[in-house]
Amino acid sequence: MESTNHLNQQEYGAIERAPLPRNMIENSMFEEEPDVVDLAKESPSYPIDSDDVVYEPRSSRLLVRGLGENDLDEDEEDYESSARLLGMSFMNRSSNQRSASSSYTRQQPSGSCSMPSAKTTVIGVLILVVVVSIFMVIYFVPGCTFTRNGCSKTNSTINKIFPISTSGELFPWTELRLPSSVHPVRYDISLHPDLKNMSFQGSVSIKVEVLHETKIIVLHSSDMNITKATFEGKVVPVLEYKPWQQIAIKFPEDLKKGTYGLNIDYTASFSNSYDGFYNSSYVDTNGTKRVLAATQFEPLAARKAFPCFDEPAFKSTFLIKITREPNYISLSNMPKVKTTNLKNGLQEDEFKESETMSTYLVAFIVAEFISYSRNVSNTTVSVYAVPDKKEQVHYALDTAAKLLEFYNTFFEIDYPLRKLDLVAIPDFLAGAMENWGLITFRETTLLVGNNSSPIDKQLVTSVIAHELAHQWFGNLVTMRWWNDLWLNEGFATYMQYMSISNVFPDLDINTEFLNVRFKALAKDALNSSHPVSAVVSTPEQVEEMFDSVSYEKGASILLMLNATLRDGEFRKGVIEYLQKYNRSNTESEDLWNSLSQVSKQNVNVSEMMHTWTVHKGFPLVTVKRNGTQVTLSQEHFLLNAGNSMDDSLWHIPLTYVNESCSVLSSCKQVFHLKDKTAILKLPGKVKWLKFNFRSDGFYIVHYDVEGWKDLIEALQNVTVLPCEDRAALINNIFALSRLGKVSFRQVLNLMNYIKNETETAPLTEALFQLGQIYRLLDKRSELNLASRMKSYIDDHFGSLMESQSWELETSVSKMTLRSALLEMACSLNRLNCTTQAKRLFDQWVDSNKTFQIPSDLMTTVFKVAAQTDDGWDVLLSTYKHSICDAEKRKTLEALASTQDVRKIIWILQKSLDGSEIQTQEFPLVIHTICKNFAGYLYAWDFVKENWGKITQKFAVGSFAIQSIIMSATSQFSTKTHLMEAQNFFNSLGAKGSQMRIVQEATETIKQNMRWMEENLDTLQHWL
């Protein structure tokens, strides 16, 4: 998957090539269970009895205790999840600025503890008492338990305050991370899923190794009923602390170093969200409802399927056995070694013991699937799907086989397993997940129908390439902890583009990667962004790492590094890294060190890359030329900077070309800018300079007035620069206009060349940028300006729009361009476009849907058709009966683009309740509705009114919620709307007011407001 922000930023309507979030296809799968809400980031709005709270003044820790099972009342689920997060967060947020506000107000041990009645006394007395009480608490009370009876002094030797387990006994561990004294070596897991009763029984035997003498074993377990536990054959009691999803066994004596056997029997219900061991259902073409069970463990849900040491560094082997009905098959990471008939008519499959691996990569599935297979080297590659879709698996099989061969050669380490399964799971919130040997996909990201276009194939290929890269980056070598998630995701994202451009050059993936870098820059320009490597402890912090920064920025900085190193050095360093850390865990530094060793240049990779992973954001490089002397300076490119005093400095491998040689890679020259400013001396006079050759670097460049003028003049001959550079000039000048560095007049000056442009990348970038402005003007009811923007687009793109063919097309690049142009043309109601679209739709209906509409034009054609009642009805029936997931999504987008308000409300309701439209598509529905004038305010109202329901379906902080919030608010550009949005976000309290996306949304509205204020006059004047 690839970028969190596809839905958020691609408000460009015209250019939405992929209905799924490209760079974040995986992200949507990392949903928390719906009842997990981020209470920790907000003052709890529910009462916590003072005797439920234990303070440990010296370390400012606060624990909520006694909120286990025994103390829960009718609101028990809310309380339980709240307590879990409170516990986690209060213990671990000290380094997190974002949570520093309200939650810490509860951590003032003095005021709340000693003087609850002080509020009623006079100010002077209050201050005195507070000071005295702070003094007393800090210096006289080492550990203090507060109850209704007051503050009772506890044993002065206790440094840690232990929480209370569900049994009422003290839980013997006080950290969110597990102790390192005990490691798992091997798991032996037997599972019996009961698909009729939606529950499963399990038994896990864990061989553990005690590395340091200890009296406790602590591991993870969530939502399961432990029926029996034995240690070395003897029954032992198990303590559970639900808020942290931990269980513990206490021993009277120290366990000596050595290996031991721990056995746990348990029962549990299937998860009703999309993580853990969950059940899913679909209706086959005969109308029969089918059920299946599958897993999604990354990042923190293996603990919902079996008790385990659920952190990526606790690698172990796994031997899995699954009992099932004979009509189902079961799959797991490893090949099946045998099937045993059991007495009760059931069968048990046993799988080979796995490689040493992390818990989040374990997977198993019980379903009625069919498959096709092929051998690649020593591996059997298979693609699984429901029987109705067996014709749609072949493209994926071919693609996976080719990519597996590529990676085997590229990494010089063969994929180590004997089988690799790729499984399409119906009704699946996720996009894809790289479970070792058993990769799971959403149907759209794996299956390719007869009518699918190369653009649909580009999406499937991208996701397969990404997941296969994980078999090395992530599965073989794994980040030690989630703070370095980018080592997994940035790398897999980079490798996905690199492998596709090698193996499938026809898919035009480089243009896609360029767009991804532009999106990453836009996201990272906000103050709400974060460094690539960030401190994470709590579950919600772990979830939030699955975002554009880890994926897209991670991939972008790797591209920049590869472009800086000499040919072959990057690959050599990567191979060395994989060999050195094979089957173990790493941190960012390990990768940089491996790459430093192979670099023969004077580039200190570690020193350079460090600056790109520890600072949030990216640099703006300003170029001022005076003859042959060029002054270069860098600063943080930060929208809405205010008075920020940011002195971050990056080590920028600055590349540049001039008119004497500007197209070939060999033209590129490099200057390493490490300081705030530097002087570059040119050997001779030049007409112009273009920095950041092919936009391989993760920075934006601003020129002085002359510099821009020279470049604009140079563009009179379009081919003077590669198309990536032309696209980047357009991207950068719009970004600089948002930053207030250039006027919109200057933007339009540059855009004058676009009439001569023919390449996809610059044209789609220009359409995207103009489309964004058009939509904002439209929604501000600046009708006059919106209509002038429409004329501007007509004037600059009209002839290209007219010249597009409506026939089947094979070139991805041409399809990308024409679908962008025609979707924009039809959305602006250009007569030729809507007439052609209607013609194709009528032909399709008349032929009983056998006529083939070019797949890349399907969304455009359907959107035009959806504006009439008849067309809408036909499309609704198509949506309900289609067995092609890609077609279904395009149809749904069209349905949601209706301008009929009643239909808009109907579709909002149906997609949220899941009755006629799949709930997994709710974010897409909101996104599509919000792009159009008719429905965006209704959608916003709907989100506000149904926030409770929405957060039951999608976890607070999840990608789905991020997309919903961004779609619903990014079209606002007035003070009234800003206040309205802020009021709503503030009212969310525990239900999300502290989410990063809320800051992002607010920043975006402010940015829109500022841009409009600064540029409305210019637009009046020049448009």
Ligand SMILES: [Zn+2]
């Ligand atoms: Zn990934």
